[in-house]
Amino acid sequence: MNRAGGVELQLPIIQPAELWQESGRWDVYGPEMYRLRDRHGRDFCLGPTHEELITDLFSQEVNSYRQLPLLLYQIHNKYRDERRPRFGLLRGREFIMKDLYSFDMDEDGLEISYRKMYDAYNKIFSRCSLDFRAVEADSGAIGGDVSHEFMVMADTGEDQITFCSACDYAANMEKTPCHLTGEAKSSEEERPLELAATPEACTVQDVASYLQVNTDQILKSLFYNVDGKIVVVLVRGDRSVNETKVLNYLGANMLDTADPHEMLNNYGIPMGFAGPVGLREKTKVTILGDLEVEHLYNTVAGANKPGYHYINVNPRRDYHVDHYGDFRTAIEGDPCPHCGAPLQVQHGIEVGHIFKLGTKYSEAMSATILNENGKEIPVVMGCYGIGVTRTMAAAVEQSHDQDGIIWPAAISPFDVVIMAVNQRDQAQAGFALDLYQQLETAGIDVLYDDRQERPGVKFKDADLIGYPCRVVIGKKAIAEGLVEIKWRATGELVFKEKDRVTAYLQEKLAAMKCSKQ
Template identity: 50%
Template sequence: MKWSRAFINTLRETPKEAESISHKYMLRACLIKKLGAGVYDLLPLGLKSLNKVTAIIREEMNAAGAQEVLLPILSPSELWQESGRWAKYGKEMMRMTDRHENSWALGPTHEEVITDLVRSQVNSYKQLPLNLYQIQVKFRDEIRPRFGVMRSREFMMKDAYSFDRDEAAAMATYRLMFDTYTKICKRIGFKFRSVDADSGPIGGNCSSEFMVLAETGEDTIIYCENEKCGYAANMEKAVFKKPEPQTAAEEPLTKVHTPNIRTVEELAAFLGKKPEDTAKTILYIVDEKKMAGAVMRGDREINEVKLKNALGASEIRLATPDEILEKTGAPVGFAGPINLKEKGIRLAIDETVASLKNTVTGGNELDYHYTGVNRGRDYQENLVADFAKAVKGDTCAKCGGKLNEQKGIEMGHVFYLGKKYSKSMQAKFLDEDGKSKEFEMGCFGIGVSRTVAASIEQNNDENGIIWPMAIAPYEVNVIPVNVKYEEGMKYAEEIYKKLKDAGIDVIMDDRDISPGVKFKDSDLIGFPLRVVVGEKNFKDGKVEVKLRREKDFALMDKAEVFDRVVGIVKKEKEIK
């Protein structure tokens, strides 16, 4: 491609909408253009990079035996009603009505559609295992799209769905996909980590997220510093080692007047105790019906995802001050486990609280707390569970090492789904034993648009993007410094053509403009390799070859440039 013909209009200034680094550079380098909130035009440079990502994904998915399909963007409401998600999915699913008054969804995901396809085509265990995937646009009407294509409403996604005859086979597929994702991440050049994840409302009980490590990531990863241990989990799922049960003699239960004291810090200071000696009781509304009390050690935060799972709820929210007053008889800040069950409130105790002796809790009465509170003697819970948020510095439950945290961007997610959809949608096959069975399913997604942004988030400097060779829009940028210098221009044309013929993805900046602009643009867009033909060096038979990520360039004899460049491109694309 000759730059003078390319659709590239770089911006010197950053449009004010851009917040994150990748968003900024994607706009400035002319990869994307915003059309509306969370909706972007993908421009040639952006699309080229995205296509390289999808090519890698296709190769690896195909190598793993998956087969590509293309499902419609629209799906009929009937399918979603069958699975129950028409009602459950909420506003994130964009719905519309056609001229016949039929309802449709703009597909936010395709479990229903694929299950419908497979149940109509697959009747026998002989057709299994089956793994179908597509690379296609998804639409999710996000409440707040942000960071450009990192969290957009319309985005490219690779989603695969597997069908197996039993759980063992499904787990084998799961592991195969896990390995495939690992390969994909490596080929793209990511610094990444795979972590245990919460399955969420999609169901199933085995799931891993592939996290691209980046300061600006929206997700928090908890990981064990002991590399041999290797424990890593999404914050929502992370567990840690709980303290041993305390053994102190039980003190008498005492009601204490605690005027105007509502927070744990105030309470601990008032009583001369530490926050970890106290227990706070947070009231939740479960599935918009019943109230539940969650008791947490004073110094710890509640992990609402874990709590939701522990309660077996599909949705929880904090109770409002009015609801709390009405149900417990005390204003916010004075709730406690004693006599809470008697008020019809389900009581969940975190494991950290279960091990406490003589703790402090709210008195369920304005300005009163209890001290010397002991579980079993003073109150009885409905369940003990782990719903505490793990934090940096906690002890690893697996090896006893120290937990740390880092930020990441979720680029992919692998799920073991089980029979959630095959059951609700009656998707069955006939097994070897002549019995009709529901498929064991798995689902495996990669946010393709986001992958491009994540790579930029991980590879950049103050001048722009630093593409890894594998997904750079062009691998090499050939710059004749002065297009009017005929010898140099002639050489640039030659090397450009030779590289192109050799299958190198090359662009030549043939614009008749000042060299500064060419260098700035080259750095901004971030081509991994730059070949500069300048008059002074060329007269000595030398040409400059420079890697974007490195500061210094190499002066090469003009005759060896072709071989060297081809060699570098090839080497850079190898999996490290």
């Protein structure tokens, strides 16, 4: 961050509600934000992110284009009251983030700052020895038009990313556009609508089996509660609704599956047998259709009557749709939006996310600067986050074996562990302590495991914890002056004379920390 021109600071974790009210996010942030009151009854939150605070700071301290570009960052705790915290450090409610905010005079400046951060993030995650990809991403609650996520490839990852087998396209699956593919069947003959009994068949799979059709001949109707209003999304039976696309199309803040009891009580619609026929007339709800749905003829859909579906349902003739658009989630094999080659899909862990915010916050919070012509304009912002604790967890996901963690040297809590084979042997213990102090003085991050445990226990613990390097003082050290050094990642075992150990470790560790291992 420093090398890219960043200046480090530390912002408060407790933030006054007033700033969030100014940006408009106090009311829309939702239950992920921890809120509290102080002894005087004033509202505060625990910062889930810091756009409001940094924008306020900027507006108080900076006023001229001559002070730009400005890159400010901190490394500190963030708080998000996750519905389901899980997987240890991968998704906690309290976690460490590195967040940098860029301030530029115009879009060109932002492009430069954004590129600097994009490059810096690539360097950082490479240095962490991670197998990762930068992918196009949705901007979510942070806002802005352009954003990229840095994804560590891991089967345990909660995100899915699509990437092209032919070109360099890569995106978060929720961001991947889907186009209409295959031949449009608009010429198909429209058969008469029929009501069919489908007792107990209330999933797409059940209905397909019961009526002996493929799932792609079924029209799936999904009901959502979007900012308090019901919205129905129609997709082909074998597709999934992409909730992010629905949210973005509607410009909404919160989307949740609609409550089945409410749907039945308020609208008389039995979930499992819901469908678009007569739905608009009956309920006045908004109905969105995926692009594919517009070309789906003689399909099967719920009849809004328990135990019944319609067959030969056709668009326009049988039901109303307010808007057709791209509302489905891409899948493996879909055509690349850039070149058309089939997309591949992998799971990933989001460890970084960078955003072009533009003037979203600076306009809302009056963070203006005087430009070269003395005109007051809103500053153009970007923000750039790394999940520090999550990056550690992701590194462990990728770098371990049956014995434990294999820390990438650049982020290992300690570079070296040193131990005597027999801690009760004064010669060995003295030798180890002396070497420990030498290493420490030389700036090597070293831990002395001076527990009086059997060597086997200490070796096992060293492998489990995953120090890049293990230094052992045994009989050979006392008799011949040779120190045993073992590297965790490669298993390489070498012996060095005591007075050569420091230089050897310094050189080797520096090399490991500066390049991808």
